[in-house]
Amino acid sequence: MSRNVRLENCRIPAAAGMVLELTVNNHPGVMSHICGLFSRRAYNLEGIVCMPVGTGAMSRMWLQVNEAEKLEQVVKQLQKLPDVLAVQRHEGDHPVFAGLTAFTDSPRSTD
Amino acid sequence: MYTMNGARLIIKLLERQEVELVAGIPGGANLPLYEALAESRRLRHILCRHEQGAGFLAQGIARTTGQVGVCFATSGPGATNILTAIADAYLDSIPVVCITGQVPMSLIGTDAFQEVDIYGMSIPITKHNFLVRSVEELLEVVPRAFALALSGRPGPVLIDVPKDVQSAEISFHQWPEPGRRLETQPADRQQLAAAAEMINRARRPVLCLGGGIIHAEAAEEARAIVERSGIPAVMTLMGLGSMPAGHPQALGMLGMHAARSTNMALQDCDLFIAAGARFDDRATGRIVEFCPAAHVIHMDIDPSEVSKLKPANVSLVGDVRQSLASLLPLLECQERRSWWRQIQVLQEMYPMATPEAVVPEKPYGLILQAAAMLGEGGFVATDVGKHQMWTAQVYPLGRPRQLLTSGGLGTMGFGLPAAIGAALANPGRQVVLFTGDGSLQMNIQELATAVEQQADIKIIVMNNRSLGLVRQQQNLFYRQQFFASDFQIDIDFAAIARGFGMPAYSVPDNGELVGLMARLFSEKGPCLLNIPIDREEEVYPMVPPGAANSIMLGGSHVEKCQA
Numbered sequence: 001m002s003r004n005v006r007l008e009n010c011r012i013p014a015a016a017g018m019v020l021e022l023t024v025n026n027h028p029g030v031m032s033h034i035c036g037l038f039s040r041r042a043y044n045l046e047g048i049v050c051m052p053v054g055t056g057a058m059s060r061m062w063l064q065v066n067e068a069e070k071l072e073q074v075v076k077q078l079q080k081l082p083d084v085l086a087v088q089r090h091e092g093d094h095p096v097f098a099g100l101t102a103f104t105d106s107p108r109s110t111d
Numbered sequence: 112m113y114t115m116n117g118a119r120l121i122i123k124l125l126e127r128q129e130v131e132l133v134a135g136i137p138g139g140a141n142l143p144l145y146e147a148l149a150e151s152r153r154l155r156h157i158l159c160r161h162e163q164g165a166g167f168l169a170q171g172i173a174r175t176t177g178q179v180g181v182c183f184a185t186s187g188p189g190a191t192n193i194l195t196a197i198a199d200a201y202l203d204s205i206p207v208v209c210i211t212g213q214v215p216m217s218l219i220g221t222d223a224f225q226e227v228d229i230y231g232m233s234i235p236i237t238k239h240n241f242l243v244r245s246v247e248e249l250l251e252v253v254p255r256a257f258a259l260a261l262s263g264r265p266g267p268v269l270i271d272v273p274k275d276v277q278s279a280e281i282s283f284h285q286w287p288e289p290g291r292r293l294e295t296q297p298a299d300r301q302q303l304a305a306a307a308e309m310i311n312r313a314r315r316p317v318l319c320l321g322g323g324i325i326h327a328e329a330a331e332e333a334r335a336i337v338e339r340s341g342i343p344a345v346m347t348l349m350g351l352g353s354m355p356a357g358h359p360q361a362l363g364m365l366g367m368h369a370a371r372s373t374n375m376a377l378q379d380c381d382l383f384i385a386a387g388a389r390f391d392d393r394a395t396g397r398i399v400e401f402c403p404a405a406h407v408i409h410m411d412i413d414p415s416e417v418s419k420l421k422p423a424n425v426s427l428v429g430d431v432r433q434s435l436a437s438l439l440p441l442l443e444c445q446e447r448r449s450w451w452r453q454i455q456v457l458q459e460m461y462p463m464a465t466p467e468a469v470v471p472e473k474p475y476g477l478i479l480q481a482a483a484m485l486g487e488g489g490f491v492a493t494d495v496g497k498h499q500m501w502t503a504q505v506y507p508l509g510r511p512r513q514l515l516t517s518g519g520l521g522t523m524g525f526g527l528p529a530a531i532g533a534a535l536a537n538p539g540r541q542v543v544l545f546t547g548d549g550s551l552q553m554n555i556q557e558l559a560t561a562v563e564q565q566a567d568i569k570i571i572v573m574n575n576r577s578l579g580l581v582r583q584q585q586n587l588f589y590r591q592q593f594f595a596s597d598f599q600i601d602i603d604f605a606a607i608a609r610g611f612g613m614p615a616y617s618v619p620d621n622g623e624l625v626g627l628m629a630r631l632f633s634e635k636g637p638c639l640l641n642i643p644i645d646r647e648e649e650v651y652p653m654v655p656p657g658a659a660n661s662i663m664l665g666g667s668h669v670e671k672c673q674a
C-alpha cells in the first residue's frame with residue numbers, strides 16, 4: 001500500500017499483446033479480486049493461467065491482455081491490491097500460453 | 112497465555128485499537144459477537160434501526176475524527192443492507208471497518224438461511240476485505256484491517272466472520288500490535304523541484320484542494336502555500352473546509368454548482384494544481400474542456416489517481432501534507448496582482464448570492480441564519496439534493512472535517528445517521544443537519560437512534576415537497592415533465608419526529624422562522640424543524656451534466672453572460 005511506484009514515466013508501447021505476470025497471495029478470494037478489478041475497470045482479459053508456487057502460500061498468475069489504452073491504469077490498480085505482491089510486464093507472447101494454443105486451436109465438438 | 116473465543120478476541124482487538132463506539136444491529140450470525148460486546152466496558156454499542164444507518168453512523172465518527180468508524184451487521188440481509196454505506200465510504204475514502212456475521216463454515220456455499228456471498232459482493236466497494244476461515248486468522252486480520260483502512264488513501268475494509276469462527280476457542284501467547292497508519296514514501300525530489308519551478312513561473316495558477324487535504328490533515332500547509340505564492344484556492348465538495356470560507360484567497364467550490372466567477376477563472380488559469388483531488392466529473396465538467404490552457408500538477412497519495420483522467424505534467428505521489436510542506440520553501444513570494452484583478456472583476460460581476468437571496472425565508476438565507484446560531488466548533492451535515500448544494504455554496508465553513516456530506520456516491524439518507532455519529536463522537540458539540548424531505552425519508556427510522564442516544568443534532572428539513580434536484584433536471588433538460596419527482600402527499604415531519612419522542616416544530620406558511628430556529632438550537636438533545644421551501648427554488652448556477660464548466664445556466668447576473 002505504501003509502494004510508491006512512479007509509472008507514468010514508463011512508456012507503454014501501443015503494440016497489442018502483452019502478458020502481466022503477477023505474484024499473489026494464494027487464498028480462495030484472490031482470483032475474484034483480480035478478475036473483478038478487470039471487469040470493473042471495463043478492461044478485457046484475453047487469457048489467464050494461475051498456478052501455486054513453492055509451498056503454496058503464493059501463486060503466480062499470467063494475464064494476457066491486448067488493450068494498450070488504460071493498461072497503465074489497470075497496472076496501477078493491480079499494484080494497489082494488498083494480495084498482489086509483484087507485477088511484471090512481458091511484451092508480446094509468453095511461453096506459458098504457447099503450450100496452451102494446442103488446446104484452443106483444435107476446438108472440440110460439443111457432442 | 113490467553114484463552115477466549117473468536118468473538119471475545121474480536122472485541123478485545125477492537126478495544127486495543129482504542130475504538131469507543133460501535134454501530135450495528137444484531138442477528139443470528141453475529142450473536143456470539145454481541146454476547147462478547149455486552150461484556151465490554153470500553154466499547155459503547157449504538158443500536159441503529161437499519162444497517163445502512165449503522166454504516167453511515169460509523170462514517171460520521173470517522174469523518175469528524177479521522178479515526179476508524181466501526182460497524183456490525185449480521186449475515187444475509189444485514190450485510191446487504193450495510194453495503195450502500197460501505198460503497199459511500201469507498202468513494203469518499205473514509206476509514207471504516209465493517210464486521211459482518213456469516214453462516215457457519217460448514218454451511219457456506221449451501222444457500223443456507225441468511226447466507227449471501229458478502230465477501231464477493233463487497234470486493235468492488237472496499238479497499239480490501241476478508242473472509243475469516245479460522246479463529247487464528249483474527250489475530251492478524253483485525254489489526255491489518257485497521258492499518259489498511261487508515262494507511263495511504265483511507266477506505267472501508269470488510270471482515271466477514273462465520274458464526275463458528277466467532278464461537279471457536281483460541282489460546283495464544285502474545286497480543287498483536289494494533290493496526291496503525293503506515294508512513295508513505297515522500298514524493299520524488301526532482302518532481303518537487305519541477306513543480307516549484309512551474310508554480311514560480313506560472314502567471315495564473317489555481318490550487319485545487321480535495322478531500323485528500325482533509326484526510327492528510329494538510330490544511331495548514333495548503334494555506335501557507337496559497338499565501339506565500341499568492342495563489343487562488345478552489346475546493347472540491349470533499350475539500351470544503353480546508354480553507355476558511357472567509358479567506359480572501361478562497362474561491363469556494365468548483366464545478367457543477369460553483370460560483371460562476373470560480374469556474375470562469377479556471378477557464379483562464381495556466382496552471383492547475385490538484386492536491387488530494389481526483390478530477391471527478393462533477394468537479395471538472397467535460398474533462399477535455401477543463402482548464403484548457405493549463406499545465407497540471409497532481410499531488411496524490413494514490414498513484415492510480417495521477418493521470419487517470421487528465422494527464423499530469425508533474426506528479427507528486429505521496430502524502431499531500433509532506434508534499435506541500437516540501438514545496439513551500441521552494442516557492443517565491445508572489446502577489447500575482449494582475450491575476451487577482453482579473454478574478455476580482457469576475458467576482459464582482461457574478462456574486463454567488465444577491466441581497467434578495469439571503470433573507471431568512473430563502474434557502475441561502477436560512478442556511479446563513481443557522482450558521483450564525485450553530486455553536487462554536489459545531490458540525491454541519493447534509494443529505495443529497497438541492498439543500499446539499501445550497502449548503503456547499505454558501506455555508507461559511509471554517510475548518511476541515513466540519514462538513515459531512517456524501518460526495519462521490521451522493522447517497523440520499525446519508526445525513527441523519529452521519530450527523531448522529533458526528534454528535535456521539537464529539538460530545539458537547541452541536542451538529543446541524545440540512546436535509547430534504549426526500550432524503551430524510553430514506554433513513555427516517557434513525558430518528559429513533561437519535562432520541563435513544565440523545566445525540567445533539569439539529570435537523571432542518573428543507574421541505575419542498577419534491578425530489579428537488581431531480582425535479583430541477585426535469586425542468587431544465589426533460590421538457591418540464593415533473594414525473595415522479597413531486598410528492599403527492601404532504602407529510603407532517605414534526606408530528607413524525609414527535610412520534611419518535613423528538614421535540615419538533617414546523618414553520619407555518621409565512622410564519623416566523625428566526626424565532627423557531629432559535630428554539631431549535633437552544634433545545635437540549637435532538638430536535639427537528641420543518642421549513643417549507645418553494646418547489647421552484649432552484650440551485651444555480653448549474654453546469655448541465657456532461658457539459659463543459661464554461662456552460663453555466665442561471666445564477667445572479669446571468670444576463671451579463673449573454674453578450
Ligand SMILES: Cc1ncc(C[n+]2csc(CCOP(=O)(O)OP(=O)(O)O)c2C)c(N)n1
Binds near residue numbers: 499581
Ligand atoms: C439513494 C439515492 N436515490 C436516488 C438519488 C437521486 N437523487 C439525487 S437528488 C434527489 C432528490 C433529493 O430530494 P430531497 O432530499 O428532498 O432534496 P432536495 O433536492 O429537494 O433539496 C434524488 C432522488 C440519490 N442521489 N440517492
